[in-house]
Every structure is written in structure tokens, then in C-alpha cells.
């Protein structure tokens with residue numbers, strides 16, 4: 001299925017809380033002629049925006065193309081959680097790539113959070129950034145492992161901003177008895193994701209990037225100068241970067257063999273009275289729970305509960321997203337039974353088999369970065385910067401990420417929907433055990 005055009009109105013943001021509260025920006029033109037440049041980037045999410053900004057800052061003539069709008073994809077629709085580390089925990093990474101590389105991956109992830117903060121500060125991006133993510137265990141048997149993991153990060157990685165939270169404390173922070181313990185990461189945070197993307201777009205344009213919206217790339221011809229084709233024009237570029245994530249589709253079969261799209265859904269309640277809002281999450285942290293089909297939620301700047309969750313077995317968005325997600329919210333917060341849901345929207349993210357980003361060199365002058373597996377607010381922003389470094393001639397950090405093997409999904413495109421359904425049933429069942 002062509003997810004770039006399947007679930008949304010072309011060239012328009014979904015009717016989300018984020019779009020309704022987006023900072024105003026002028027639309028960019030559509031590409032309607034042929035042009036030349038040093039670097040052409042396909043996809044204006046965090047990966048593409050960060051890459052474009054960092055390329056332009058090196059003095060490279062940079063063109064950024066998006067089929068729809070800046071931040072139209074996952075970057076403008078996500079849960080806004082700026083988490084620490086990689087998507088996989090450090091124990092898994094040590095087993096996967098050894099202690100030394102696991103430490104370097106941790107350092108890169110720390111840098112990704114700092115990069116987001118630095119970009120927000122430097123470009124004065126108004127995106128409601130707040131500290132704190134609380135990871136909540138939905139099974140009592142997970143709590144001992146959480147305590148051990150906190151100790152490990154403090155002792156082996158010197159990460160002091162994480163602390164264990166016991167059952168009594170978690171119930172005093174969250175107005176629910178759904179959890180048995182967890183960990184609070186004060187070094188992580190949450191933000192308005194679309195406003196981050198729009199701010200990066202503004203910064204990239206100010207740095208000289210030529211941005212074209214409503215410009216779908218229909219094909220890519222490799223060569224000394226790559227040729228990027230769109231419906232009304234083409235770009236010839238010394239370097240190209242594919243930053244299409246879950247929407248890559250048929251544009252590159254190799255990347256789409258490694259990065260599988262998956263949909264996820266969020267609702268926003270009506271603004272809550274501040275005492276009710278504080279009774280749900282007293283410390284204003286974002287929350288992510290321990291389910292495989294994860295519930296994640298937080299309060300918005302205007303005191304709505306933004307709640308993400310739910311499993312979906314195909315690539316079509318459910319017809320009634322508010323009703324679809326609300327039942328998961330009510331399992332955690334039954335006290336919101338009478339609260340109106342103002343917005344519900346879906347988005348497509350790219351996941352990999354081992355949940356590590358897929359960075360690849362498709363040709364000497366064509367790169368791709370995607371597959372952040374639900375952990376892209378920081379990592380996509382950083383990987384865009386790493387791609388810009390590689391294009392500028394310093395490839396060591398891009399190559400480090402690219403050296404983490406992300407196996408192909410079995411079966412190719414034809415088996416995608418049944419594979420996805422199977423995986424979702426498996427994970428949903430595991431959560432119930």
C-alpha cells in the first residue's frame with residue numbers, strides 16, 4: 001500500500017491537536033522546474049530537516065523536497081517524547097554489539113537530546129519543551145529488573161538523571177493503580193513535535209535551504225550526479241539523502257526491505273481543569289508504559305491529555321480513531337469516562353527488525369537514514385546531522401550507526417500486511433500475560 005497517499009489528504013496536515021496549535025509558517029512552493037544543487041534531500045521530517053540545516057551550514061547548496069508539508073509525516077504527529085538512549089536498552093546493545101560500541105551508542109543518544117535542546121535554543125523554537133519521562137511497569141514482575149537497570153545506568157554509564165520509582169510513589173504521581181513501579185528520567189523530556197519540525201524548517205530556510213512542499217519524488221537515478229525526479233521537475237545533485245522513513249514505499253526497495261511501516265494513533269482530550277490534569281500526572285512528565293503495544297501519554301501545554309496507544313492490524317487507519325484509542329485511555333484513567341475527545345489522528349513510523357535505526361549508503365553519493373522504531377525525536381534529528389557530516393566528508397559517526405546490522409524483514413512487500421498482523425497479535429498477546 002502507498003502509505004504516502006493512503007490515509008491522509010494530500011498536502012494537508014491531519015486534523016491533530018498539533019496542527020491546530022501549530023506556529024504559523026508560510027507554505028513553501030512546489031518544484032515545477034529542473035534544478036541543480038550540491039545536496040538533495042527527500043523527506044522533510046526531523047531527519048531531512050536536520051540534514052538540510054547542517055548541510056547548508058557547511059555552505060552546501062541544499063534542496064529539500066517533501067511530498068506533502070514540512071513535518072507532515074511522523075515528525076509532526078508523534079508522542080513528543082524525547083527519550084534517552086537508543087530504542088533498545090543498554091543491556092541488549094551490549095549483547096548485540098559489545099560493551100565498547102554500546103557505550104558509543106549511548107553517547108550518541110545523549111548527544112541527540114543535547115542537539116534537540118541546542119537547536120531549540122539557537123533557533124528560538126517555541127515547542128513547549130518540558131523535562132521528564134516516567135517509564136511505568138504494568139506488571140509487578142518487571143519492577144526488580146527496572147531497579148537493576150537504573151543501577152546499571154548510574155554505575156556503568158554515569159547517568160545520574162534516572163531514578164527508581166516504587167509502587168507507592170508511582171501511584172502518587174499518576175492518578176491510576178495500573179502500575180507497580182518504574183523509573184523517572186529527568187534528563188529526558190517532551191515537546192510539541194510539529195512545532196519542533198516547523199522551527200527546524202524555518203531555521204533551514206534561513207540557512208539557505210531551498211524547500212519544496214507538495215513535491216513527491218517519483219524516482220531516483222544514481223550517477224555521478226544523482227537525478228531525483230518529481231512530477232513537474234527534477235533535481236540533479238552531487239549527493240542525495242533519502243529521509244522518507246515509514247513512507248519510503250517503492251522509492252527504494254532495499255531500504256523498504258529493512259524498514260517496515262507501522263501505524264500508531266493518538267487522541268487529545270478537551271482541556272482539563274488544572275486540578276484534574278495534575279491528578280493524572282502530578283509532575284508533568286511524559287509517561288510510557290512497559291507494554292509491547294505501548295501506552296504513552298502526557299499533558300499538553302493547555303492541559304489536555306494526549307494519549308497514544310492501541311494495536312492495528314492493517315495499514316488503513318481505523319475509521320473512528322478517537323473511539324479506537326479512547327478504550328485504552330479509559331483502562332488507565334477510568335475517571336475520564338465523561339471527558340470529551342477533541343482530536344484523534346494516526347501516523348506511520350518505520351520500524352526495523354532489531355529496533356535500531358537503519359542508516360545505509362545506497363551508492364557512494366546516495367545515503368538513507370530511517371527506521372528509528374518509535375524513538376526518533378532525538379535520534380532522527382541526530383542521524384540527519386550525521387548524514388550531513390558524511391556528505392561533508394566526515395563519515396565516521398554515520399558509519400558507526402550504519403555498522404549496526406538491521407536485518408531484512410522476511411518476505412518483502414507482498415507479505416507486509418500479514419506479517420504486521422501476525423506481529424501485532426503476538427505482541428498484544430504477550431502484553432496480556
Ligand SMILES: Cc1cc2nc3c(=O)[nH]c(=O)nc-3n(C[C@H](O)[C@H](O)[C@H](O)COP(=O)(O)OP(=O)(O)OC[C@H]3O[C@@H](n4cnc5c(N)ncnc54)[C@H](O)[C@@H]3O)c2cc1C
Pocket residue numbers: 004042043044045046047048065066067068069070071072073074075076077078079080081082083215216217218243244245246247248251263264265266296308346347348349350369370371372373374375376377378380
Ligand atoms: C503516532 C506516533 C508516535 C510516535 N511517538 C514518538 C515519541 O514519542 N518519541 C519518539 O522519539 N518517536 C516517536 N515516534 C517516531 C518519530 O516520530 C519518528 O521516528 C521520526 O519522526 C522520524 O522522522 P523522519 O524524518 O525520519 O520521518 P518522517 O517524519 O516520517 O518524515 C518522512 C517524510 O518523508 C516524506 N516522503 C516520503 N516519501 C517521499 C517521497 N517519495 N517524495 C517526497 N517526500 C517523501 C513524507 O512526506 C514525510 O514528511 C512516533 C511516531 C508516530 C507515528
